[in-house]
């Protein structure tokens with residue numbers, strides 16, 4: 044019988060994990076303690092890297108159709124614009140913008156995809172206990188409508204059950220870090236304002252921060268650090284409106300129909316994201332400030348970069364002996380990403396609140412970074428996770444580069460003029476089913492267009508895509524024959540000459 048995988052939590056991370064596994068033909072059970080999908084105001088921004096992941100899950104088109112593109116972020120200090128970040132210099136991605144889309148819409152699109160693949164979500168079902176041994180995991184699931192407990196045995200469990208993860212507690216993993224002192228308030232709804240509708244607006248003031256983000260359908264998100272004093276009895280949306288008026292130099296008038304919420308933010312990470320047969324992804328593994336909007340984006344990457352490995356183990360293409368190494372590599376990569384995300388979001392949160400001399404210094408650095416294009420060259424690729432690269436694991440080869448290709452880094456989605464389809468993007472050749480060997484020959488067939496041939500490597504069983512033509516020189520910055528092995532999550536496992544890749548193939552199988 045196929046391995047059984049239990050996904051606890053049907054938020055963006057759990058849904059992404061479940062869809063990825065179903066796409067590989069691995070059966071999954073998804074449970075969620077909520078009775079029905081929520082409509083709370085939560086995340087509103089998806090970055091290009093998350094959209095690339097969603098493209099592989101088959102939902103990017105629906106998300107883009109339901110979202111609103113943002114092409115810049117403007118930072119103001121006490122009413123004066125100090126810097127803007129844009130996507131002008133972002134290269135080799137189809138998504139040169141951030142997508143503003145309410146989280147519940149993203150989740151709806153993911154749920155529809157899951158259902159379309161034959162998956163279901165058992166609502167009203169809470170994981171209340173879990174124990175594991177070397178061969179299986181036993182989960183106690185409580186039906187919240189009847190109070191009945193059942194025990195189910197699964198081969199693997201993915202804990203995607205959010206910041207208060209019961210899975211994390213059950214496996215005894217600490218969630219270390221701090222909760223920030225500051226409380227934040229937000230309100231979503233229609234507004235009347237002259238603020239640009241293609242940008243996110245940050246207003247850093249001596250009394251606190253205000254972030255205003257346009258959403259699809261004429262809606263807006265206003266997000267504030269809570270003022271010291273809130274008059275008793277004032278409705279949350281009214282507080283947000285009052286503070287917004289005080290911190291924004293451009294009037295923002297709230298129209299009827301605003302929802303509002305209050306929340307504390309954390310800087311915490313699970314000490315381990317993998318223990319035995321149990322994994323932690325999304326907010327169960329890390330919680331950080333919404334500054335930089337990294338939550339969903341990091342969570343879906345946790346989930347999908349786990350899923351292809353877990354599918355390999357479930358379907359028997361990774362041996363049992365290999366599985367430990369495969370999961371250790373995943374955990375090491377995620378720790379590295381989470382450490383960076385925690386550091387960046389914490390820095391941004393602290394920079395929001397500096398005063399006096401430090402404020403002037405912050406503003407000078409920001410405007411200098413804009414002038415020298417540092418923000419667009421370095422910060423935008425980092426924030427959008429487009430420059431994603433992993434440090435090499437001990438014992439593995441050091442990163443190798445050839446033109447824009449680099450091992451242990453995201454495959455740039457370079458557009459190539461081809462003989463068959465007009466234009467192909469490198470990500471079009473990726474496969475959820477396993478690593479793909481891309482072989483580039485810029486010295487072969489003459490002519491402007493690139494010829495694409497597909498085959499299977501008889502040794503490794505990997506799909507091989509061979510691209511031949513001189514256009515590869517300028518597109519990829521290479522002048523010799525180069526091959527790279529690309530994982531299903533779009534990370535280049537190895538860059539080498541055509542024949543030298545076979546050794547790395549052994550490692551990925």
Ligand SMILES: Cc1cc2nc3c(=O)[nH]c(=O)nc-3n(C[C@H](O)[C@H](O)[C@H](O)COP(=O)(O)OP(=O)(O)OC[C@H]3O[C@@H](n4cnc5c(N)ncnc54)[C@H](O)[C@@H]3O)c2cc1C
Nearest residue numbers: 052054055056076086087088170205325326336338339340
């Ligand atoms: C105000 C705000 C703004 C934000 N803005 C952004 C942004 O712009 N961009 C961004 O990327 N991120 C943002 N985030 C963060 C983002 O919302 C989270 O990172 C994201 O929801 C995490 O997804 P998840 O799937 O890991 O967990 P969740 O979305 O928390 O989902 C967990 C699911 O598990 C279920 N569950 C919990 N316990 C159990 C149990 N014991 N048994 C069964 N089911 C269980 C819950 O019902 C829930 O459905 C924001 C968050 C907030 C609060």
